[in-house]
Amino acid sequence: MAKKNKQVDKEFKLSSWAINNKTTIYVLMFLILYLGISAYFTMPRENFPEINETKIYISSVYPGNTAEDIEKLITNPLEDKLKSVSNVVEITSTSQEDYSIITVEFDESIEVDKAKQKVKDEIDQETAGEDWPTFNGAKVTPNVFELSMSEEVPILNINISGNYPVSKLKEYGEYLQDEIEDLTEIKKVDIRGAQDKEVEVAVDIYKMMAAKVSFDDITNAINRGNVTMSAGNFITSQQRRTIRIIGEIKAPSDLGDFVIKAEKGNPIYLKDIAEIFFKDKDKTTYARENAAAVVMLDVKKRSGENMVAAADKISEIVEAAKNDHFPPDLKVTIANDQSPKTIGQVDDLVNNIIFGVILVVIVLMFFLGFKNAIFVGFAIPMSMFMSLMILGAMGYTLNTMVLFGLIMGLGMLVDNGIVVVENVYRLMDEEGMTRIEAAKKGISEIAFPIIISTATTVAAFIPLGLWPGIMGQFMVILPITLSIVLGSSLFVAIFFNSVLVSQFMNTEDRDMPIKYIVKLTSIMAVIGLLIFFFGGAYNALGTLILFTAVMFWVYRLILRKAANYFQKNTLVSLENWYERQLKRVLTGWMPYVLVTGTFILLFIAFAGFGWSVSEQRTKIEFFPDNKPNQIIVYIEYPEGTDIEKTNQITREVEQKVYRVLNQVSYTDDGYNFLVESTVSQVGEGAGNPQTDGGSSAEMPHRGKITASMREYKYRRGEDSEILRQKVQAALVGIYPGVLISVEKDANGPPTGPPINIELKGKNYEELIFTAERMRDYLNTQSISGVDELKIDVNKSKPGMQVVVDRKKAGELGVSAGQVGQQLRGAIFGNKAGVFKKNGEDYDIYVRFNKKDRYNKSAVFNQKITFRDQATGKIKEIPVSVVAKQTNSSGFSAIKHKDIKRVVTVYSALSPGETDAGAVVDRIQNSMKSFDNLPNGIKIDYTGQIEEQNKQMTFLMGAFFSGLLLIFFILIFQFNSVSKPGIIMLAIFLSFIGVFGGLVITGAPFVIMMTMVGIISLAGIVVNNGVVLLDYAQLLIDRRKIKEGISDEDYLPLESLYETVVKAGKARLRPVLLTAITTILGLIPLAIGLNINFFTLFSEFDANIYMGGDNVIFWGPLAKTVIYGLLIATFLTLIVVPILFFLVTKLKMRIKGKLPHQLEKAKLAYGEEI
DSSP states (O other): OHHHHHHHTOOOHHHHHHHHTHHHHHHHHHHHHHHHHHHHHHSOBOSSOOOOOSEEEEEEEOTTOOHHHHIIIIIHHHHHHHTTOTTEEEEEEEEETTEEEEEEEEOTTSOHHHHHHHHHHHHHHHHTSTTSOEETTEEOOOEEEEOOGGGTSOSEEEEEESSSOHHHHHHHHHHHHHHHHTSTTEEEEEEESOOOEEEEEEEOHHHHHHTTOOHHHHHHHHHHHSOOEEEEEEEETTEEEEEEEOOOOSSGGGGGGOEEEEETTEEEEHHHHEEEEEEEOSOOEEEEETTEEOEEEEEEEOTTSOHHHHHHHHHHHHHHHHHHTSOTTOEEEEESOOHHHHHHHHHHHHHHHHHHHHHHHHHHHHHHOHHHHHHHHHHHHHHHHHHHHHHHHTTOOBOHHHHHHHHHHHHHHHHHHHHHHHHHHHHHHHHOOOHHHHHHHHHHHHHHHHHHHHHHHHHHHTGGGGOOHHHHHHHTHHHHHHHHHHHHHHHIIIIIIHHHHHHHOOSSOOOOOHHHHHHHHHHHHHHHHHHHHHOGGGHHHHHHHHHHHHHHHHIIIIIHHHHHHIIIIIHHHHHHHHHHHHHHHTSTTHHHHHHHHHHHHHHHHHHHHHHHHHTTSSOEESSOOOOOSEEEEEEEOOTTOOHHHHHHHHHHHHHHHHHHHTOGGGEETTEESSEEEEEEEEETTOSOHHHHTTOOOOOTTEEEEEEEEOOGGGSTTOOHHHHHHHHHHHHTTSSTTOEEEEEEOOSSSOOOOSEEEEEEESOHHHHHHHHHHHHHHHHHHTOTTBOOOEESOOSOEEEEEEEEOHHHHHHHTOOHHHHHHHHHHHHTOEEEEEEEETTEEEEEEEEEOHHHHTOHHHHHHOEEEEEOTTTOOEEEEEHHHHEEEEEEEEOSEEEEETTEEEEEEEEOBOTTOOOHHHHHHHHHHHHTTOOOOOTTOEEEEOTHHHHHHHHHHHHHHHHHHHHHHHHHHHHHHHSOSHHHHHHHHHHHHTHHHHHHHHHHHTOOEEHHHHHHHHHHHHHHHHHHHHHHHHHHHHHHHHHHHHHTOOTTSOOOHHHHHHHHHHHHHHTHHHHHHHHHHHHHHHHHHHHTEEOOHHHHHHHSOOOOEEOOHHHHHHHHHHHHHHHHHHHHHHIIIIIHHHHHHHHHHHHHHHTTOSHHHHHHHHHHHHHHO
16 A cells, blocks of 8 residues: 555656755756847847758750750750769759750758769769860850759849949949958849940951951950960079060950951951940840839848848948948939848737737736746746747747747646646645645646656657658748747746745735835836936836836736636636536436537538538638738740840830839828839849749840838738739730739748649640640630639740751861851850959950841851861852751740650639639649640649648648657556547547638638648647546546555446546646637737737837738638637547546446446345355
8 A cells, every 4th residue: 555655646856856956946047048038139030941952953054055955965965864863853954045954853861962962973974075065165064053042032132323324333233242242141142234344346247258357367366365474484693583475455445456367468457357345245134123224233142141130231231332432312222121021020929929928927817826827927938938049059040930839839838837836736725735845746746747748749749840841841940849849848847837836835815015015116116217218229128117017006906806806706616617517417418418419510510611612612722822022023025035125015014013003092192101112123133033043044035023012010901912913903914925924922932833734745846736725725614713824835936047058068168067156156256365454354255246247148148268278278158158047936945854845834823712722623624625635745733732732641641640659658658548549539529629610710721731730739639638637547546545446446436426527627727727828829810919019118109900921821820729729628628527437437337347237246146145
């Protein structure tokens, strides 16, 4: 018996050690608090975690070649080498005019640096071959690099304008470029809207032919003449003098005096046959702000660096430049700065945490009393700061994922503290123990259960911590944060709460003497007023101290009485009512009726959800549909369109966009309270980072307009998504042949278009033709939800084919290569060295002058001049004699996926549509009637829907893996299968709340958020179930000892009934508190209430507003937990005790231990005697 007592009333050594070494614990508390606060202020702020993909990019520039040539000469040979590399998941490529980009995606088992080296090794082997293409006398060199998406999207734009030439504006831009690129946070700064300079030797074709000079003559003369070189050392008079030949030109005009050719004493100077210009290169970029031309700087940060700090430093550099270096009439503005929105979102979540903490502490005060509420409330900041200390040490940033993890953990982390404080309080109040005795025994009673319950909650998140892919990189910080928060709360409960309750807990709520309050609040008021008036930036602290002083009086005069009444009357009445209800539902047929009714409700919830989805009342979304912070208009002409034409159409689109953006409903006396800035780019920089990541190709056929919204709280309730839809409607079908898409900033990792149909095959013309037929067919079906079907490639790229008559050319001594070089030199130009000025290198190009360069007659009637090797005489053969040219059309690009050619038909969802899965289902149904699909063409539905299915599969697996892990931990805890089974059943029954809530409210089922919410809910339900059943088992063990029943036997049914009721009543407070605190912590996010406590105390303005980006993103997850927890609380308090009672009763029935069975056995035994 003594041994059994020892097992039941064992001491938990860790908490006892803490109680006996309270000074050490106090020092540890201070240290963790200091390190946690330091981490909060030093951790980099960002909106979402950065994503580093395991992708390696290979870009190759080979000017003057068509997409087919690039595919044949560059892409195919490289892909053939790369397909044998190990750990490769997928290879995709795009071959277009002058340029090839190959993307190699690796699995996550290999480090990016190793993957990059593998790719480089294969590329080096291929390019070392003799047949690898050359350009300008050197082999084409593929660039192998890794890429982070955060390094592709500019964090802000700097726009420079004024009454100055573009070249001067560019100089100012280059000054800022140099200053900003010196920052460690910045990767690079690109200048848009201004060209680099070059030296152009503009040859007059007729003078060149008259002088019998070739392009090679000019190029070689410049290369040989424009050179500075060393000629060794000259030793004289015991001195060593370095000989340098100075031949480099000092100015471009010096080239005019170069002798190209001198025969029979007649020199031909370059100036005789050409004009020399030091000019801007041909236009490849335009930039505008609010329709006015500017020189624009695209600023891109390094991966892993602090965006907010970078933006602050850039602002300082710009201000310093305006004050010290730039003329006063120069206009320099910053646009598309995302740092204020990031700060706003982070601050809103911090304020949500503060709001949640306030609500939680108020609830705790009513349930536990002021002092006990302080004990439990103390666990909140301590656990959070301890978590931030750990996360900061692990290198994580302070992003919305981390902060939501803290909010999510708000109710969970007080749970351990509640159980500890409530149990110690009960022992002091009911059993009359001293503080230290009650603390040691009370914590020993519940230490193992709270450790197990924390372990089971963490177990629910462990599979999420193994989330693969870029979606895993994005979301994994949430389960990591929650696990760290729960671990921290357990540490705080066992070590810190145990010390505090052992030193300061009282069962009596003694009056605060008025004299003491007057003295305390007077001191606080003086300190608060001093800080408020003289504290400067810290005046909010003074306001907080004054507010705290006022709240002491409010508590003493009002709240204390209300809290005491609630504890002594309301709570006692609630406990007694709950006891009566529990007794009633455990009697007669009521347990069976309730359990059956609960299962029927579960069936109704699932059936109702299925009906709601099928009726499209409940939408299935992959990611929360965010409100745009940026509205981006992408304009794309067919490949081959001149940049001037693209610029012209972009200007026209701008005007239509501005008319929508500046509608009267969005402006107030000229001030646009919805749109902050609007910039446009044409050519370079106009690509979509999500789809063109890594590409450095010129894009003369593309334009982009970016409108940045103001922060949510300044939008006066206007919806930026409606504005996007208005812009979209204004641009639909107005320019035939021009692809215009109106998109918004990405909310989360890239997933591809929601509608993405891939056609694979060998014959590219047939693929494109089939894709066009498919697009036209689907358009006739009028499928709802489809915005505008587009095809990513076409065969309308204008081209010109030059066919050399080999026989005639051979007879005249001309090769096809000579014809090609002659035409290339005339149009594209031959590089002839560099001109150096002020530390900068400028290319020297020899080509036809502008008048003749695009004159077909001049270009094709020019003579190929060369010296005949047989006779030594100069020969001149017109190009048109040996070659014929015809206009043609070629592929805009050729795309590959896993070495196979692919064409994609894609579309965004129409305005207001969010369920991509439903739309794709409609398309697939329509495609069943699509006839005459050529043999060898395979159709795949990919993009967002492919990613959506993949993530849903993972999350379902993670959910069941978490349940299995929880089940094993519970078996270890209870050494039983029935009790874990009851708790696991409660998890599934909590789905009544989740799916019932979704059906009733009509809210969408957001796969990424709702599923994570369900997994989180499982952890909370388990936590409450463990605490209740473990305490019930503890009471049963004590009752067995008291009544002298062996461990293998069962309590009499009446004793079991009383014990279950007593356990339920004893655990009512902690279970209710866990539910209420978790729900209250999430309510601000669920309903979208935002209060700024910082400005409330510093400026007396709470900046209250409803909605916001955080609510849109996190609301579905918060609501899932709230809906589920409302039902789960009922389950824990009513159904779990019923199931425990019924299962125990069933075991007794099986073993013949029920009263009527025992009576029957007794009678039978008597008859035998």
